[in-house]
Amino acid sequence: MDNKEIQAKKGATLLQACLENDIYIPNLCYLDDMKEPPASCRLCFVEMDGEGKPIAYCTLQVKAGMIIRTDTPAVRRLQRAALQFLLSAHHVDCGPCPANKKCDLQRMAKFLKVGLKPRHLEKAIKVSEPDNNHSCLVFYPDRCVLCGKCVHVCRRRQERPHLTFAKRGLDTTITFYGERNLPTTPCETCFACVEICPVSAIILKERDKPML
Numbered sequence: 001m002d003n004k005e006i007q008a009k010k011g012a013t014l015l016q017a018c019l020e021n022d023i024y025i026p027n028l029c030y031l032d033d034m035k036e037p038p039a040s041c042r043l044c045f046v047e048m049d050g051e052g053k054p055i056a057y058c059t060l061q062v063k064a065g066m067i068i069r070t071d072t073p074a075v076r077r078l079q080r081a082a083l084q085f086l087l088s089a090h091h092v093d094c095g096p097c098p099a100n101k102k103c104d105l106q107r108m109a110k111f112l113k114v115g116l117k118p119r120h121l122e123k124a125i126k127v128s129e130p131d132n133n134h135s136c137l138v139f140y141p142d143r144c145v146l147c148g149k150c151v152h153v154c155r156r157r158q159e160r161p162h163l164t165f166a167k168r169g170l171d172t173t174i175t176f177y178g179e180r181n182l183p184t185t186p187c188e189t190c191f192a193c194v195e196i197c198p199v200s201a202i203i204l205k206e207r208d209k210p211m212l
Helices: 014-020 073-088 104-112 149-157 192-196
Strands: 045-048 137-139 163-166 173-176 202-204
Touching: 045 073, 073 104, 137 173, 149 163, 149 192, 192 202
Parallel strands: none
Antiparallel strands: 137 202, 163 173
């Protein structure tokens, strides 16, 4: 890996191997317990001997003798393009955002030397109004990067999940479902989606403060 020999557990993905060996690779949609990572963010590219082009390696299992390069011009070009595309659909207003200074987009932009407001791409922000229909959560579509982590952890934690993808293509969004018909919702004690979101697109709804 980048002229350095590393070891990895059998069955681990290349992305796991890198992260466990303190080799940072931009990534957004990957979680350790995913059996089939979606590879949807198109950020975790590397070059591997024997392959004619860079590959997304969150889905590729390690094997002995692999020769990997993570910092080539082609890899960085693809990563920067993917990040700039994500930023073109993201409402960049870091100051009031709860994710400020711990945001994955900020971290990747700094690492890849990409401005948070790419000027050469047309903005493709979906909507600006937050979705307040949930009893205890608020969803900001214009912050969401569609990494799918919230959907994954909801399915993992809840017998009856309450988050899913809706619509298609550039109109794809996250939506709540099934929650309105329940007398109580497990969301009130879970908050896994809030904790896992890398950009604070889902946050807790502010409750009325008790009077002193």
